[in-house]
Amino acid sequence: MKASVERLENNQVSLQIEIDEATFEQGLEKAYKKVVRQVAVPGFRKGKTPRKILEARYGKEVLFEDAVEILVPEAYMQAIEENNVDPVEQPKIDVVQLEAGKPLIFKAVVTVKPEVTLGEYKGVEVEAQPAEVSDEDVQRQLETMQKRHARVSTLTEGEAQLGDTAVIDFEGFKDGVPFEGGKGENHSLELGSNSFIPGFEDGLVGVPVGEERELNLTFPEQYHATELAGQAVVFKVTIKELKRKEYSPIDDEFAKDVSDFETLDELKEDIRKNLLSAAEKASEQAKQKAVVDKVVAASQVDVPEVMVDNRADQLMEEYGQRLSYQGVSLEQFLAMTKQTERDLKAQFIPEAEKVVKQELVLEAVAKAEGMSVTDEELDKEIEEIAANYRKPAPQIRKILESRGQLDALKQSILLDKAIKLIVDSAKEIAG
Template sequence: MLKANWEKIEKNVGLLEVEIEEQQVSEALDKAFRKVVQKVNVPGFRKGKVPRKIFEARFGIESLYQDAIDILLPGAYSDAVEQAGITPVDRPDVDVEQFAKGQTFKFKAKVTVKPEVKLGDYKGLEVPAADAEVTDEEVNAELERLQQRHAELVVVDEGPAQQGDITIIDFEGFLDGEPFEGGKAERYSLELGSGSFIPGFEDQVVGLNIAEEKDIHVTFPENYQAENLAGKPVVFKVKLHEIKRKNLPELDDEFAKDVSEFETLEEYKDDLKAKLKERKEKDAEAARETAVIDQAAANAEVEIPEVMVESEVDNMLRDFENRLSSQGMNLELYYQFSGQNEEALKDQMRADAEKRVRNNLVLEAVAQAENLEVTDEDLDEELANLAKIYNRKADELRAIFTSNGYLSTLTADLKVRKAVKFIVEQSKTAA
């Protein structure tokens, strides 16, 4: 048997006092002995065969206490948490008050718990009307993007470089007459007008002829990541080697045939318009969701423990690292290229992480307030969808998720989605 008493001592922090009966202490000591005796050497006895009385006489019963505590504590803490009805969000700070043979096991755990949410208005929230109509100008702009994508690069033998050209250049940067680290490259491909270089650099490459050299004067932005260069005027010695210019295809029926299954440009434009409309409708739906969630979160009162924000930042950092990995990159390379470090990147993520945590807590509270539950049918449908994505059987996924504890996470996620759907359905469009 286990006794647990929970008492709040701060806003989101409380003290969990736990007492475990003597019988469980005795059983834990037995397990600890069976574990420890395998490792000790006592003259006259084979390893693992030392009698309990001789072991205790030689090493003392106290030598088993820490192992016995390690055996008891995890399960006892979990049971006490369940009995107290709390949801910890961080590792507990445990203080063992009593542990000895023939006594009960007493410990206290200082626990940070999921905060309580005081909901404000979340029904009938007003959101601006979204325009999902597609104009001819938008269709033409999409056509021009496709035209640029299918352009042919042609080498220009003579004449100056122009905006939009792909130039191959050598450059070396100097600060106060001395070259600086990272400021040199050979045969670098630069699209003029792309904005990928320091403001003013690309504009000064415009007009250069092949094999021509030029000193380009620019000033690094005040917020540039390299502190030794931020706000400093520098000179780049530049040499132009090649110019490549985009040869745009004609927007006609032949173009439509080349890039689509349609025979005429008009048919292709109609299809583009339909797809743009579908995209705008999805974007409008997503924007409506975001607007009502943000409003509901802003109307609620909740004090978020810092540990929850930090945990979300860590999750975001892992996701970012996975995205980099899919692009053949890693965090170390990213830090080198961006001039950032892990601390700076985490600082950038922190505001978004706090917003995510807040929104999720509020949506969980909405689900509880409205008694929104995830049914077996909801779970079966979600597992069926995931089975298609991962090309596995739904029963296999259920078994995997159950074994690794993810099924409860999936259920919680589905409940949050129901809360989103609920507040969106309850919302109204502003006049």
């Protein structure tokens, strides 16, 4: 096999590949063995027609198409490997010469990974973001715990207050006529949650249980039901009962009730420790993002459109999976939001371009540093995945192999090593 490579514009490469006569003949013979099982020639049992008879009856070209399908993929793979061509899409194949007794010649045009011109990636300066926890942070966490452990009392008398959950019957009228969707019974509404249109919840504050109140309100101009947008309406509302939260004072007894600690000071110290751990993690993530963003911004790369397009497809697929966890299909979401797949995909293009460029730059860093992924590093990563899923490592490896995901996992490990290198060498400066 011979191959010549021509670099084209827009990160494309053209390979002209020549398969010699002998190899082409072997491909024709394999094609004959396939075709002969599919055709019947008078005087011969199916599958027993000699090749010469078959070619004489249908022409020598009868085997060409199958021979091309057999030979071209293997020759293409060999050519890109020998010439260090790194494609990012399937090639466009054009057969140049296809004649008996002559070499088979074809062209393959394919988009390849672009060259990356790296900027400075060691010693990058970023603003320090120290991890800090204030007394106010601890107090907010205590108040969150206080709300989470509140006791709820049901009141059948008294006046509604902000924060109460009112059980209400209501009906809305426009020009004295009930409108569709404006009626509800035994509806639970937390006053102050802004779940209803402006003025509705505020209008119930101070209203006694059992009393009907008329609320003169106006729907927002941008309301989703266009027939009600900006319209003046009247709601007749009756509070049937109130559910009111009672909060325990934040003291030693509270600490005993909500934790394994005996005193409030011990609980505060534990909260501070956990908040600091989370703050340190967030600070490290912020530093990593800042460093990587700077390295990417300092580098030059022409990202191929096909790579961005493919990544946008992947991001949209992942989004569809997240929707499915909420019981909504992608098709249902598109219908609800009145979008097409093309509309949604367009929203992922900027993120896709950013991700692809970042990966290309990190790959270039890894290459510049001579990084690779060892078998031991791959095994360790598989073991960690297995531990998270509580499955044996060999089973996880088998699953990854069957899905063709081992190379992607190795690539992820390699990029993480590149990130670690540039982050570890970064310099933090005071803001």
